[in-house]
Amino acid sequence: MDAALDPVPEHVAKTFRIELPLLLEAIYLKYHYDFREYAHASLKRRLTAAMIRFNCRTLSQLQERVLHEPAVFPQLLDFLTVQVSEMFRDPTYYRAVREHMVPILRTYPSLKIWVAGCSTGEEVYSMAILLREEGLLERSLIYATDINSQALQRAEAGVFDIDRMAGFTENHRRSGGRSSLSDYYTAAFGRAVIDKSLRKHIVFSDHSLATDSVFAEVQFVSCRNVLIYFNRELQDRALGLFVDALCRKGFLGLGSKESLRFSAHSDAFTDVSREERIFQLKDRP
């Protein structure tokens, strides 16, 4: 009979559950990246893929390589974090930002916005384009943060594969875009280069929601599809940072399947758009 059909001995799974926190502790002590409170199920999948990539039979072997071969960790970081993004992903989110938030953002003489977990930049540039379309970009500063410095570098370069632009254009149109997305990039050699004038309003920086603290007061935090990778305790830490960073009645936007329902901070916010996961900080007495 095919050996693959045999049951996996219980001790293999049990040992993995012992090795996982040890590896994460090792990474934390050595590199100060804190994955100890990330959601385990998807982390396990990605580490299993990393074991194959690094030719390791066990997580302990991977730990040995991470600790003793300096070249391994930067590559492993691409397994530990997930760089999947799109411009104007979930167009209805951006439509809701236009409808519900822009009229209020307009009342501020200057705007600060934090895109937390910005990955390779798709979300930040979408936000910058939206603000330009609404005539708000000139008074805005967008902080774009992530822990993956390679992703940040790519975000800063603002260059995307031209094949992706058709999908982004359709998203942009559905988000209620008033202009053509092609106004904001130039196509050359199979790549789309984002308009440099947008970048003047964006500050990219390395910042971890797991270990760093608040760095500015902002009117709007957009943190999409990052909290799903955290366990509940770490979600609460990150949301606590957002509560502290937001100005009075500031806005918080999450990914379309993320919620505050299971968080200790749910009482701090009211719904602006339930469907699009846009919340507003309650007025504190």
Add this chain to the structure above:
Amino acid sequence: MTSLTADSLAHRIDAVVIGASAGGVEVLSVLLPALPATLRAPVFVVLHQPPDRRSVLTEIFRRKCVLPVHEAEDKEPVVPGTVYFAPPNYHLLIERGPSLALSVDDLVQFSRPSIDVLFQSAAEVYGRRLLGVVLTGWNEDGASGLLAVRQARGVTVVQDPDTAEAPVMPQAARLRCQPDLVLAPQAIAELLRSLAAPASDASPSPSALPS
């Protein structure tokens, strides 16, 4: 392998995972309405759908089912006797607790949500107390997932490819993992119905069944 009598399954199974693709709505319309109110096991469903559309599945099935039907939310604690659908464009995973987790990791088997991702994470949490069902579809998602269920000593069921609108997926799962049962939709519905404790025996006695 345990002898799969209805009685043994009712005591053993703590959760059900179902994966379906092309033609899946029809088969699920046979299976899910058959789930009785006394079912304790939660039921997690991945049905491949277009990524960019708001899912209407929960509304469709809510009207047809006795059990509550939800679209899965991130970090939601699992409630017994509830049907959870993976949202379009997100993987659904089961965490210890148990609770639900979502991810936007890369597509697996060209799919997000992927059946393999759900089944592998559920096998990890529920082990031999899991029942996995692979239904109709045109791709091979679910084959590795069902194998993981089998390797964790769970119970594996595949829709009889002859009864499937799209036979590729159940065929792949059958070849890959030699499932315990290959059944027509009506028979799978019957099996799921039998997982519920009879109303008089709603609180389970510890399973005395050998593995």
